[in-house]
Amino acid sequence: MLDETTISCAHVPPADRFDFWNEVMRRTIAPLELVSAHRSDYWADQRILELGTVTAWPTKNRPTLYRRTARHIRQSDPEFVHIGLSVAGPLQVTQDDRQFLVPSGDLHIADSSRPHEVRVGTSGRLHIGSSVKVPRALLPLGRDQIDRACPRHVPGDQGYGALLRELLLQLAGSSHSYGSEDGPRLGMLVADLLSALLVQTLDDGARTLTPESRRRTLLLRVKEFARAHLHEADLTPRTIAAAHHISLRHLHRLFADEDLTLSAWIRRQRLDRARRDLTDPTLRKVPVQQLAARWQFHSPSDFSRAFRTTYGVPPTEYRARSGELEFEGQESGEPAFGEQESGGRGRDSHGPGTVTREAPRLSR
Incomplete structure (x- = not known):
């Protein structure tokens, strides 16, 4: 299934639920202000689905006003375009005039x-x-074009709106029919549908797609595709080029200004997936070489050499250290070696699973 986190106020005292949910939204979406006539009996829950660089969050809650002001934007501007489907009950949107x-x-x-x-x-x-x-970076649109396209009411029974509605309905229902490797693909699909919808809305045709925006968007999509197929033996520059209907030469030009070549970038991504597996307590009994083979490292000596060059220690020692620090972390409350604070989002996004969050500590 997809990488998913569930957050609910079910076990938060009723008097604290509204403030709790205000904090949840600030941490998981963006700084904003919530207003509701139901503070005393507030209720909300949401699921957060990581779709590569795209994030989905089906939500149920009492009537609420979500307000994002210029002050909130100065605090943090994640620069994303938000698509919302009203599954049950109307909503009202106000932006600009x-x-x-x-x-x-x-x-x-x-x-x-x-x-x-x-x-x-x-x-x-x-x-x-x-x-x-x-993320706006995934969309082949300039700042002024997004300004003209947003906000916008999109009918859900026709064209690209109907396709987006169907996808969001599926995500609101259940993600069990998808595997963790499907997340980035679904994210790319959402970005493609939104791009097509906005271009159609603006009616700018080819003028909307500047050469630089096309190059940037294609590079992001190539990386998302590669991340989704890292476990496959036939992931090569040639197969990536074919999947995106571009020449091999064009593909390599996309990486000309990057820090790593495409092949080196894929190798680094696979090493990082192996590193994460080595710190996963549920994989503790799986042999190191078996984990390495999952990410297409079939020579123990080559994997150990590459791992040590990148992370400074052999993979067996890295795993041993993570186990020691994990035990210490359970006693002290610190995150385990090789992990990062999740910010309320649950487990690291490299592996499948659903995590339920009921009442994370609020910062007051």
Whole structure:
């Protein structure tokens, strides 16, 4: 299944639930302010799905106003375009001088880099929605074009809107039919559909796709594709070029200004996946070479040499250290060796699994 985290206020005292959810949204989405007439009986839960560099979050909550101001943007601007589907219950969007109502089954698009408000739910009923945030860097659009395209009400029964609606509905229902390797592919699909929708909306045709934006977007998609296929033996520059309908020469030119060549970049990504597996407690009994082989390192000596060159210690020693520090971390509350703070998102995104978060500590 997809890499998924569930956050719920079920076990938070009722009086603290609204403040808790305000903090959850600030940490997982972006700085913003929540307003609700249901502070005393607030309820919300959400699932966070990592789709490569794209993030989806199906949500259920009491009627709420989400407000993102210029102050919030100065605090943090993740520079993403937000797509929201109203699954059950209407919502109202306000950005710049535009305001519109989005009925159930329709979508809206908003820009995180400009102040806006989204009001969800009516009459005390739970509102159900499914949202996705797509980094602007993945979209072949300039700043002025995104400004013109957002905010926007998108009908969910026609064209690209219908395709996006169907995908968001699937994510809102269950992710069990997908494997962890499908996450980046789904993220690329969302970015492609959103790009096509925005280009169609702007009606700029080929003028919208500048050479630099096309190059940047293609490079990001090539990397997402490669990450999704790192475990496959036939992942080569030739197969990557064929999958993207470009020449091998064109593919190598995309990496000309990068720190690593394509082949070296793939090797580094595979090493990093092997490193993460070595720190995974659930894989502790799996032999090192078997983990290495998962990421296409079939020679023990070559893997050990490459690992030591990159991380400074042999893989067996790295695993031993991670085990020691994991035990110490369980006693002290510190994260294990080779791991990072998850910021409330659950386990590291390299492996499949669902993590439930009920009441992380709030910073006040």
